[in-house]
Amino acid sequence: MRKKIFLIVCLCVAMLSLNACGSEDPTTVDYNGYTYDDLKSTAQGTISTLMELSNEDIEEYKAYYEENGSDDTVALLESYETVNDEYGTFVGLGEFNVTKAGKTLTTEQTIVYAEREVIFSIVYNYNTMAITGSNFDAVQSVGEKMSKAGMNTVMGILTVFCVLILISLIIACFKFIPMIMGAFSKSKKEEPVAKSAPKASAPAATPSVSVQDDSELIAVIAAAIAASTGTSTDDFVVRSIKRR
Secondary structure, three states, X not given: OHHHHHHHHHHHHHHHHHHHHHOOOHHHOOEOOEOHHHHHHHHHHHHHHHHOOOHHHHHHHHHHHHHOOOHHHHHHHHHHHHHHHXXXXXXXXXXXXXXXXXXXXXXXXXXXXXXXXXXXXXEEEXXXXXXXXXXXXXXXXXXXXXXXXXXXHHHHHHHHHHHHHHHHHHHHHHHHHHHHHHHHHHHHHHHHHHHHHHHHHHHHHOHXXXXXXXXXXXXXXXHHHHHHHOOOOOOOOOOOOOOO
């Protein structure tokens, strides 16, 4: 058992030593022709230039870059206005970090204000070292991050429950579909009957048959009366017949 523990400890130490050997000092790395100090000077020089501008100068620059279609510069000026107005007076500059991920290189310069720290980020295209974006972001405390994560979780749960309730209501409405379809089919079946009802007037031609039967009956009765009385059928007229 002790040998196994010793082997595990040795493997962990070896892995840590390999990672330490493999990590390079960012201050000595060549970033596609730029050094660590070059990137740091660019970030800090941009910050110094912005701090020298008054509020009137910032508004003039924003109007100028809006007219010339430079949305990235306008967004940078607006984000600087936000942090400069909300987080108090400038105290100093903090750490500077460089991060490379694939074709993207990002520099982060920490700015210390009286109320909060702010990170000024510049994003480069590593192949051309052209700036693709820059922004000022306030550093959030652990409590703020936890509260924001909690709010996102609550919103996600509420969204899921709302969708489930909506699906339940739709499923509950399925039981009314057969009733609606039955009423619709019943109304369609009754429509031909209502249209064929006027045809019932056809039996009106039957009086001709009854008139013919009465004439034959009258002739028979007249012949019987003439035979019994010894007279001719021309001497009397049968005007009505009463059936019992």
